[in-house]
Amino acid sequence: MSDARTLFDKVWNARVVVAREDGACLLWIDRHLVHEGSFHGFGMLDHSGRRVRRPDLTFAIADHYVPSHSRALPIADPEAAGLVATLRENARRHGIALFGLDDPRQGIVHVTGPEQGLTLPGLTLVCGDSHTSTHGAFGALAFGIGASEVAHVLATQTLWQRRPKTLRVGIEGTPHPHVAAKDLILAVIARIGAAGAVGHVIEYAGPAIRAMGMEARMTICNMSIEAGGRAGMVAPDDTTFAWLAGRPCAPKGAGWDAALAAWKALPSDAGARFDREVTLDAAAIAPTVTWGTSPETALPVTARVPDPDAAEDVARRRQIAEQLAYMGLAAGAPLEGTPIDRVFIGSCTNGRLPDLRAAAAVLKGRRARVPGLVVPGSVAVKRAAEAEGLDRIFTAAGLVWGEPGCSMCVGMNGDLVPPGQRCAATSNRNFVGRQGPGARTHLMSPAMAAAAAVAGAIADVRKIVA
Amino acid sequence: MTPFTVLAGRATVLDRANVDTDQIIPARFLRKPRSAGYQNFLFHDVLLQEPDFPVRAGTAAVLVAGANFGCGSSREGAVYALVDGGIRCVIAPSFGDIFAGNAAKNGLLTVVLADAAALLGGADRLTVDLPAQAIICPDGRRFAFDIDAFRKRCLIEGLDDIGLTLQHEAALAAFERGLPSWALLAGSPAP
Numbered sequence: 081m082s083d084a085r086t087l088f089d090k091v092w093n094a095r096v097v098v099a100r101e102d103g104a105c106l107l108w109i110d111r112h113l114v115h116e117g118s119f120h121g122f123g124m125l126d127h128s129g130r131r132v133r134r135p136d137l138t139f140a141i142a143d144h145y146v147p148s149h150s151r152a153l154p155i156a157d158p159e160a161a162g163l164v165a166t167l168r169e170n171a172r173r174h175g176i177a178l179f180g181l182d183d184p185r186q187g188i189v190h191v192t193g194p195e196q197g198l199t200l201p202g203l204t205l206v207c208g209d210s211h212t213s214t215h216g217a218f219g220a221l222a223f224g225i226g227a228s229e230v231a232h233v234l235a236t237q238t239l240w241q242r243r244p245k246t247l248r249v250g251i252e253g254t255p256h257p258h259v260a261a262k263d264l265i266l267a268v269i270a271r272i273g274a275a276g277a278v279g280h281v282i283e284y285a286g287p288a289i290r291a292m293g294m295e296a297r298m299t300i301c302n303m304s305i306e307a308g309g310r311a312g313m314v315a316p317d318d319t320t321f322a323w324l325a326g327r328p329c330a331p332k333g334a335g336w337d338a339a340l341a342a343w344k345a346l347p348s349d350a351g352a353r354f355d356r357e358v359t360l361d362a363a364a365i366a367p368t369v370t371w372g373t374s375p376e377t378a379l380p381v382t383a384r385v386p387d388p389d390a391a392e393d394v395a396r397r398r399q400i401a402e403q404l405a406y407m408g409l410a411a412g413a414p415l416e417g418t419p420i421d422r423v424f425i426g427s428c429t430n431g432r433l434p435d436l437r438a439a440a441a442v443l444k445g446r447r448a449r450v451p452g453l454v455v456p457g458s459v460a461v462k463r464a465a466e467a468e469g470l471d472r473i474f475t476a477a478g479l480v481w482g483e484p485g486c487s488m489c490v491g492m493n494g495d496l497v498p499p500g501q502r503c504a505a506t507s508n509r510n511f512v513g514r515q516g517p518g519a520r521t522h523l524m525s526p527a528m529a530a531a532a533a534v535a536g537a538i539a540d541v542r543k544i545v546a
Numbered sequence: 547m548t549p550f551t552v553l554a555g556r557a558t559v560l561d562r563a564n565v566d567t568d569q570i571i572p573a574r575f576l577r578k579p580r581s582a583g584y585q586n587f588l589f590h591d592v593l594l595q596e597p598d599f600p601v602r603a604g605t606a607a608v609l610v611a612g613a614n615f616g617c618g619s620s621r622e623g624a625v626y627a628l629v630d631g632g633i634r635c636v637i638a639p640s641f642g643d644i645f646a647g648n649a650a651k652n653g654l655l656t657v658v659l660a661d662a663a664a665l666l667g668g669a670d671r672l673t674v675d676l677p678a679q680a681i682i683c684p685d686g687r688r689f690a691f692d693i694d695a696f697r698k699r700c701l702i703e704g705l706d707d708i709g710l711t712l713q714h715e716a717a718l719a720a721f722e723r724g725l726p727s728w729a730l731l732a733g734s735p736a737p
């Protein structure tokens with residue numbers, strides 16, 4: 081069937097305003113989310129004397145620089161306070177809705193956007209943040225952009241893009257209990273590599289994806305960028321529609337019916353062609369942990385870290401040795417049992433209610449042996465978690481329950497992992513210095529991070545809760 | 547944006563894969579205004595750890611890097627740090643997509659060349675001829691490269707692409723009018 085189209089094709093084709101002969105397409109942008117870091121983009125806009133074309137489709141959310149220890153204003157760090165104030169001022173000047181520090185809708189952009197129903201199937205959505213891929217979980221085409229592109233979208237509500245290639249990642253089978261979406265996506269990245277999807281939009285499909293709730297799908301799409309992907313998408317289905325119904329900005333009444341009809345036509349047609357396809361068996365994936373300084377260094381928790389001497393070539397040998405040295409790990413050492421100094425549970429990858437529930441299930445009635453910070457992804461998540469008593473489970477275990485924001489994922493608000501310390505983290509990046517200069521990050525699922533807190537070491541959650 | 551045509555200058559080699567934007571510029575400097583002198587943040591923490599690190603501000607115009615250069619975050623500050631540090635061209639087997647887009651917007655040319663480091667390893671000066679789409683080594687060897695035609699034109703002419711886009715105003719306005727109502731906002735996001 082030559083006219084069979086993928087989910088990506090359908091969303092892309094419906095948003096091309098101008099297709100030039102040289103292959104560049106002017107793409108309409110349905111939603112634009114901006115955070116404190118967008119001050120460069122606003123600066124460029126102001127410099128050119130231009131205005132925001134569609135303030136009604138632009139939303140300002142404070143997340144990267146907000147403190148997680150207290151919501152009491154003012155913010156102590158003058159530069160961070162200045163960035164939050166600048167966002168507020170830019171939103172005010174341009175008539176953009178602001179979810180500021182004291183707003184019940186505040187949260188990490190990629191948690192708040194879907195919660196408010198700003199993210200919908202079939203839309204294009206951008207934000208000056210690489211993890212914008214998260215929103216693809218709803219069947220939107222969502223991707224991160226730089227400051228110049230932020231300025232371009234502010235001024236024109238469009239972007240020039242070249243049509244990316246498509247990669248279908250099929251996840252077959254059923255994962256074992258205690259194997260979460262985070263484990264699956266880490267396994268995907270380990271399989272295809274940190275550059276494995278460069279230039280591609282990934283569609284995640286297969287029974288394991290269909291069986292997932294929206295939060296798990298967001299965890300999967302969130303980390304598309306860690307495989308180099310331009311975006312990640314999941315076809316919308318009844319799970320998506322049920323999650324969206326009644327959200328503040330989702331269509332209502334007749335609008336909902338029209339939307340639903342359009343959304344149901346979005347999934348990839350049978351026989352649609354992808355440029356590449358990869359398949360994994362969820363049942364073969366164990367709880368997964370990274371050992372190095374790229375998300376592609378993910379291994380089953382039962383594995384040993386690599387030995388550079390066993391590597392096939394010199395470059396690879398050097399690369400492994402450098403990563404082991406930074407991470408303070410011995411060649412060939414078992415991952416399980418590696419002592420940790422702290423845990424961080426949160427971020428746009430794993431800061432939603434089911435993530436906190438999974439961590440709390442492990443921590444309930446247990447004590448953490450190391451200090452740790454649990455940061456809900458949004459005010460809504462925080463309130464829902466508190467209504468269930470999850471906060472009390474965390475604090476009873478000895479962990480700190482924080483205020484919503486990016487926090488220790490990137491440390492811009494001052495929540496840093498001290499140099500040389502080892503952190504079990506539910507975030508998405510273990511780059512050199514990501515959580516602070518000299519910080520050593522091991523990426524894992526919320527349940528695995530909770531297990532690490534209880535053991536004071538990297539642990540197999542299946543043994544802790546057995 | 548400074549137009550880019552032919553660049554002849556000193557080249558330096560950074561032979562490692564997956565050099566991410568957190569390394570190019572640590573997150574804590576992203577709060578600085580554009581006028582702050584971003585060259586001072588270029589590989590800031592890496593340089594503290596590795597005194598022999600081959601890339602620093604003011605020493606080269608061309609950087610020959612490993613695969614997946616600029617992977618990670620969308621921070622355009624990574625490009626500002628390179629450009630303010632005097633680097634106008636990065637040659638690598640592959641790039642992070644967002645990084646490459648950001649680079650073009652700031653007059654930084656990214657050239658995709660398989661096995662870049664091995665091909666150019668011996669040279670310390672290179673000529674990058676964008677109109678001719680060629681890298682020329684001091685010994686006369688030439689390596690052709692591909693580049694997106696639109697990106698090439700923007701770089702050569704130093705174009706402001708917002709102005710370019712607004713030339714399509716009629717098409718844009720028509721598209722905007724034709725959007726399905728469900729794609730617009732159903733209600734304002736009420737607190």
Ligand code: SF4
Pocket residue numbers: 143144188189190209211427428429485486487489490507508
């Ligand atoms: S939580 Fe981390 S990855 Fe997500 S938007 Fe914030 S800083 Fe970026």
